[in-house]
Structure formats: structure tokens, C-alpha cells
Amino acid sequence: MPISKRHIILLILILKGFYCHATEVQYLKVKICQASLLTGGSNEFEKICKQYHVEFKTCHSFPEKNSEINKWLIAEIGHADIATRIGKDLYSNKLIECAELNGNNFLGAIRKPNARKSNKNLSFKAGNRKVIKVAVVDDGFRLTHDAIKSFIYTNEKEIKGNKIDDDGNGYVDDIHGWDVSDHDNNVYPPLSRLKDFYHGTHIASIITSFNSLTDSAIQSKPQCRIEILPVKCLSDEASGTYLKDCYKGVEYAIKAGADIINCSWGGGTFSQYEQDLMDEAQKRGILIVASAGNFYSELSQFPASYPSVVSVAALSRDNIKLPVSNYGSTVDLADIGENELAASVYGDDKDTVISGTSVSVARVSGKAAFLLACYPYLRNQELLMYLQMHATPLEGINKTYAGKLGAGKADVIQAIQRICSKEEKKLFSNAKGYINGRYNKKNSGFYEIKPEGKYKGIVVKRVSSHIYNKSCEIIISDTSNRYTKKFNVNDFPDSVFIPASAVRLEYPTAKENKELVLYYSVVTVDSSKLYCTSERILNFPSGIFSDGSGDQNYCGGQDCKWLISVKEGSRIRIAFPEFNTEAHTDKVYIFDGDGTQARIIGIFSGLLVPPEVASSGNKMLVWFVTDNINHFAGWKAKYETVEP
Template sequence: MTSIKVFPLMKSIFTVLLIVYLFNASGQKPYYESNDWAWQKMGISPNFKKLIGRKQVTIAIIDDAFQLQNPYLEPFLKLNKNEIPGNYIDDDNNGKVDDYSGWDFSDNDNDVNPPKKEIIKFGHGTKVSGIVIEGLNRMLSNNSEFIKILPLKSSSDSRNNNYITNGYEAIKYAVEQKVDIIVCCWSGGIFDKEKDDILKQAQTAGIIIIASGGNFVVEKELFPGAFPWVINTAALNRNLQRQEVSNYGRFIDIAIPGDSIYTVNPLTNDYKNSTISGTSASTAVLGGLFAAVYCAYPNVVTTDWDRLLKNSCQPIEKYNPLHKGKLGAGILDVNKLILLIETQNSATRLSIPKGYIEVNNIASKVVSAAKYPSYKLINAMAQTSKKIIIDVIKWQNNEKIISTLNLENLNSAIFFQADSFQIASQKKIKPKQNYFLYFEAQVIDSSTVYCSETKHLNAPSGRITDGSGEDNYANNSNCKWEIEVAPNKRIKINFEEMDLEAKIDQIYIFSDFGTESPILAIFSGQNLPPQITSWSNKVLIWFVTNNMSNHKGWTLKYEEVD
């Protein structure tokens, strides 16, 4: 068989030309232009002035598999120069033979490619890598010169699915390889002390981990994303609303666009019909974006990144009334992030639900973009014994309350109620002595926002609604109304409005108090139900919703009749 030797320079030129061909030959716009909306939501226009890389950065992406011959991914691959490929010897003595371009932790070999007959099923890693690289291309002028990707496969070829089964082993390996950033577009599984220790090792090493908040449409913390050191992402749609499958909760750090993000097709190497949605997409978007900024600003202290990211967000509560304070600090504003890094001037006015407020003699104020039951405030630095006197000024219902504290009093969290609050030290703090307090709005259970528990009504007539008004009703609602009229009377019920998720969210009408009573009717969907008349002077109305789609809700009118 005749072989062709391709010199390195010719190979590089060929790769670039092939990429240009693959993404333009169809005459359609490249997939990254189809994603313009997502980047523009974060302040990045197509003519964004790209950053200049100044530091060698390695990103470990832990996923199901990676198409190493993909011309889009290939220029970014991290190669282990301590290994001689193909000699079947563990040259670097790390227990992994020929781990030259990554490692498969599920099959315990050096082949991170998907099974040849299952490229689509095991295509997730290639897709998220494509989105990470898109971020590098948009943000950094000399990206492949400074940034490399270490592909770590954590899903077995022999399984019927591409679930991540050895993700924490891959994280441990990435720590040993001294990577800078780890991207985990997955979540879930049993979290134990061994896994906790691995994440603590990454934290001690100063490695930034960006992870998925999960795609289960629940308010449930999943790891590794929920680990305090990890940047945990939720996904947004084009309207800056929670993307329909994204998890939510106080454990989320930041929200990033993640709705039908176009990326490379692992089977055809083009962008046709190749998108991913949810927190996998949002994590990959943030992974590429963050790696570019990390590379361009090498002097940022690792422990400052959480503050810089959160304080660079814009609030999104008005778009997410059912998830206030449960989508992190908001959506990242990249230009604000860059400005904050370059100037190091802390904002004196913040409107995000969680973030960092600097302690100095210039008052900094947090003005909430939504109503919260209370706030948590704690020293963001290591335990301090500094005798710095600060004033915490709180406003609630137009009343001003001033509390004076020593900074060391905030080594443990305090909680207080306020519509807004302000922090200021009583004396000027020396330059370059930065002290920050971390604040976080304490959120409520969204399932009880509009209705909750059981209400007893004994008026002869009245009107009942789901309580959401102009908004959609809440997820996981579980609300009951007991109606009781005069003895020997019955209850006539007429619905005036009806818009529920059909066959899923339902209204049950029982013939007496208690769900063990006979059912008079069950209603769902968008059609107005027929008139219902009870058998006695009592009925129970039970409204139940799941954790998926929300609609406008319902209104009914009842009255006693003979």
C-alpha cells in the first residue's frame, strides 16, 4: 500500500482549508453565525475585538467520546510529550500506556474515539468540544497557539447508553496532568467522600471546574456542579428564560444561553442538523468563553474568578418570575467582565441576587431586582481577625435600619430581611487591602408562590384561581380548596378560564373533603369544562402540576344552589 507523508506545515494548511470548506461549501452560513443570538445576549457582537492570548492553557473536557480526526478539534488536541505513541510502553510511568492524546477511563485504554458504528450515540463529547472551540474562535485571536484540549473519555463502548460512569477518575487524572480548566457537561450519580476528596484536590490545585447544573427540570443539587468550588451553570433560551429542561436552585452560579446551540456533526463533520440544548450546551459555551478570558488575563488570582464572574452578570429575574434567585447571579456580560478585570474597580451598585460586595469607605449598595425573604451575608475571605468596623444599612418598607459590625463578626453568616442594603467601612482602608463580603438572596419554594396548602371557603359564592395572575402557574403546585355551603344546599361550579398542560397538570373535584372521596370530575387542557354540580354541600378542589411546562392557569366561579 502506498503511503503519503504530509509535512507538518502542509498538514496545518490542509486542516484549515478543510475546515473552511466544510463550514462554507454548502452556501449556508457557518454554524457559529447561527449562534450569534447566544453570544449577543452576553454582549459579544460579531465584530467583537478579540482578546490576545498570553498564557498556555489546557482544558480537560470529560465526556462520552471524541472524534479525534475531526478537523475542527484536531488543531487543539493536547498531546502528551512524555509519551511515545504506539510503543506500548508507559513512558511517563503514570499507569496508562500510550496516553498520548487523552485516555478512556471506562474501557481503560488510550482510544477516546467513539465506536465506529456508534458515532452518533457517542457524539456528545465531540459536540461540546465544538462549542468550546467556537468560544475560543470568537474571543481569542491566537487561540490554538495558546489553548489545548485534553479529551478524557468516561463512557464505555460496551454500554447501551453514553452515560458518564467514570467522570471523577477523569477529574483526578486531569488534576495529575496539571490542567487549568475542567469542563464537565454532565451531572448526577452518587456523590460520596471519595468524589468529594477529588474535587477538593482540584480546588487545592487551583483548577477551575465548569459543570452542568443538570437537565432534569428539578430544584435539586447535582454534583460535581453543586460543589462549592465548581462553577455551576443553568441554561437559558432566546428570551433569557430558563431553558425548558434546565435544573434550577440556589446551587446554580450563573446562567448561560443553551437552547439549540449549533455545533459540529461528529458523523459528517458539518453543521447540518447538529445542535444540543440544555446545560450541556450552556456549560460548553461558558467553558470556551472562560478559557479565552483566562488565557488573556494570566495575572488574575484563581480565587478571584468566582467574584469576577458573578459580579459581571446582569439580573434576569423579570424574565423568570418563577425562578427568582434560582438561576445564579444572572446572565454573564462579557464586556463587563473584561472591564472589571482590567480596572479592578468594584461596582458600587449591584442588582444581582448573589455576588460580592467590597468593604471600603465608599458605600456599595445592593438593590434587589426582585423581592426576597432575606439575605445571607458572610466574609468572602479566609477567617479574618481584622478590626474593621462596617455599617450594614438596610431598607425595608421605606424604613432604614443601621447595624454596626466588626468584620470578624462576619466570619459566620448573618441573615437579615431587606428590600435593599448598603455596606461601608467607617474608616478608609489602605490601597490594595481588599476585603469582600459574599451576599446571597435566600430564595423561596417556587411551588408555593401562587397557591399552597389547603384553604377552607364557606361563603355562599366566590371565585377561585390558581393565583398566578398574568404569569404562568408554578411547577410542582399542590393546592387544595375546601368549599362548604349551607346544609341541604349543593355547589354549582363554572369555569371562566382554563389553560393547563393537557393530560399532565390537572384539577380534581372530589365529592367531599379528602382525596379518598369519590371524584366528580378531572379537568385538564385548554377547553372550558362543562358546568359541575356537587352531590352535597361540600367539595374539594385539588390543583396539581408537574415540573415541566407551565400555562396561564384557570379561574372558576362557584355558588350554592338548591
């Protein structure tokens, strides 16, 4: 398959990511080993630093001593080889856990980025928050725009214009957010570069639009509302628009006490430091929402793929996966990302229309903020639990992406109705999510996981951290009862895999009434083999066959063959009554024989119905090949034997 210009552009974007690192100065980050330093390792650490004439400084630390991010130190070094040598020396002496050079891991223990996204400390704690603070980490903000000016967060602990850090957070006069790139409190886009600094204004306005829902839902609490904490992470003098300081923006948002952090961006590779920063936010009860990516593929993008981040894919207004949107097992939710009305950076009363996963992320952030405004005692994982548990499943109209669009499209109205009615959910048809089952002294509880589609199996994990009575057991089985396992809840393994597409859970009667929260997710099949696989032999005198996708679009990455074989001395004639593939890319090849070494007598692609083709002998091979980007309706073929 020829490589198109679009493929080259996408490859460059994927490899480069959204960050650019300085070539003159190398930045070496090391995660220190606390145990080693407590046993005298600090002297050895200083000795190695003196040997290389390098000085490490604290790396964006938090006040709390137990913060994971406080274990990181950073140094500026002139040459990459020297930086690598220093890191290896520190690691070989067991003084550090891992090291990163310019944001890339090169040694030490690295946690898998695709680890499960569930929390073992799920508990409900009452709170008294009235203003829901959503930090938008982005390129700049037109704070005077009509759609957002009434909803900008004000730091009342700072005195405007006195040039003093009144609240002692390390940022002088951060009244309405902060510019982490230019180190000042001006988050406005530079007037001379509005065409480059437009994104943050768009995203902030989409989130503030959910205030209208909040106002109608919480009439008795008019002070419960969504406010935007603007965090600018692109310097006014930046040569490009890569948000290379975006993680500094996340750090500021954490320190500023955001409830939700919106990251409508992504790129780069896995970084242990960045994951620790995201874990720190989760530990503080902050929900981070990020873009699954706009690379048309099943590609893990960061920060969305970090375990403590909610990854969001994009949908059309008909709830079909937007072609540009990434997808995959790390996606948690999906939402509309097509033709959304947003504030324009070019005027206080001007609007524009935008599309992509950036929009979807903003909508999920807005929905999460709305739910939090209604129930301010909820913490981050509780928010995610309700958003996923009451999401609209998407597998029925996105069969190609079954299990790869998260739990579906969040429906906060339904979530609130369920919470208000205290109705217990029994059937879970989402591809992933939470089950908040409850033990009862009188009756057993039965719950069923039954998402639409076929899967390798379903993984179930315990989330609740309570200690249960010994009578609390759980029985997990497939719906045909060929697989059944019984566990005492206190001895529940890290995960249980059930090789089935539907699972039944039974909470037997117990001596106490207590909730047991479980997390589940489907294990998907290879979509490239969903509709057709390898080679099929057709040896009837005539017949009809197709790409196999029916009324759905065919999948990406398909490589399927049909060998038509009729009686000796006869020939084969084939026609295509229906034909719809991506022109010049997804192709049907026809060979005059039983293999690809035979003469090609037809190559068809596009929307036009191909002409009839006839073989010279009694065998014909049809070969269908697709790429991973655009998928169309497919084709249907009819063949018949031609007698001599």
C-alpha cells in the same frame, strides 16, 4: 396521582446514576487517618489486613505529600459483608476517617455536600499562561472534525510513537489526551459504535467555538487561545454508555495541568473520595464545571453539587428555564441549553443540533476559558466571581425558580468591560455572587443586594483572608433598617443571616485602602406555596379567583383549596374563562360540599375550557393539585350565587 412511565424511567435513572459497579469484586476505599499512623497505628493497620488476607494499594495518588487524595487506599475484596467488616474494624481502631464500598459511604465523617461554594483564599496572582487548556471528560472525540482539529492540545513533553513515558506522568505517549478506561492514547470513538460515542465531540466543539471571541478580543496576543484536552472515560467494549470512569478522567485532567475541567454529565450519590478529588482540583486553581442534571426537578446531582464544582442549569433561547433542567440552591450559573449547533461524530464537516444541561456546561466552560484568555492571572474562584458578579439575573422571567438558577446567565463581555473600566459595582441584583467592596480613607462605601423576588432572607459570608486594620468595620442591615448589625471585619462570623429580601452593606471609612470580598446567596421560599397555599374561604355572593400565578406558569407541587360558601338555601355555579394545565396530570377537582369527602362533580385538566358546573347546596370546594415536572399558564374561575 398515577405514576407515569416517564416517572418510572426517571426514578430508575436517579437511583442508578451514571455508574455501574462490578458485582463479582467489591472495591473498598478507605481514607487513612494520618495522625493515627504517625503514632504507631501502621502496625495495627497491617495486623487487620493480615487477619482478613487483604492488601490495600494507593488510590490514584498525586506526587505531593500534602494532597488530600493521597490519604485514600483501595482494595479488591470478594464479598460485600467482609469488606464492610474490614472497614468497621479499621474505623473502630481509629485508623481511618471514613470508608466507601463501591463508591458509597457507609461509615465515618461525611461532609455535607451542600456546603457553601466560596473560597477564603481569594487573591490575585499574576500568571503568564497563553494557552487555556480545557479538559473535556467524556465518551470520545472525533479529533479530525473541522470544528475542533485546530484546537486539540498537544503534549510537547512526549515523543510520539516511542512507547516511552517521556514526561514521567504515568501515561505513555499521551500526546493528545488519554483514554482512562482502555488505558491508551486513543480517544477516538469506536467506528462501529458512533451512535453511542457521540457526546464528547459535541461538547468539545461548543467550547472551541469561543475561540472566535478570543481572537477578536485579544488581537495583540494571538497565542492566547482555548485548546481542548480530550479525556475519554468510556471503554470501547462497554456494554452501556454510563461514564463509570469519569472521575478517573478528572484525575488525569488534574495531573495534566488543565485550567478548566468540563463535566457535562452527572449521577450517583455523594462520595467523600470524589469530593476530595474535586477539592484537590480547586486547591490547584482548576475550575470544574458540571451539569445540574436533566431530571426536571430540584434534585442535587453530583459532581455538580460538590462545593468546589460550578453547577450549571439549562435555559431556552429566551432565557426561560429549560423544562428538563434541574434547579435548586446548589446551582451556580445557568446558560442556554436549547438547539445548539455542535460537531457531529458522523463526519468531519457534519453538524447536529443538541439540547440539555450538557450544552449549558460547555458554554460556561467556553466563557470561563475566554475570560481566562483575556486575564490569565485569574484563578478558579476569581473566574467564578466575575462570571457570577456580571451575570444577567433570571428571576424576572423565571419567578417560579427565583433563587434556584444561580447568579444567572454569565455575560463575559460585560465582565471584561467592567474590568477594563475599573468601574465599581454598587447594586447586586443576582440571587448569589460576590461583592468586592473596598475601604476608603475618605468616604464610606455603600453596596446593596437586591435580587428580584421574595426570599426568607440572605446569607452573607466573608471570603477575603486578609488581616485588616482594627478600624475596618462593616454594617449589615435590611433596607427598612429593622435589622442592623455591626462587625469588626477580623471578627466576622462564618455567616450572617439577614431575614429580608434586600440587604444594605456599609464599609465605613478606614485607615487603609483595602478590598473586602464577601459572598452572598438568597435563602429561597417553598415554590409550591409561592402563588397559593392551603385553603382559602370565599364567602361573597360572587367573585373571581385563580391559581395565583398571574402571567407566570404555576409551580410544581401545589396543593391548594378554595372553599366557596354562600347563604343557606342557595346554590353555586362556577365557570372557567381561562384554563391551561398539563393534561391528565395537573388537575382541578370540584366537590359538591365543604370537603374532599363530598361527591366530585368535576375533574378538569388540559387546554380545553371546562363546562360550567353547579352545586346542589350552598358550598363548593375547588382543589388544585400539580406534580413537579411540567408547569403551564394556569386558570381563572368565576363563581356566582344561584338563588332558589
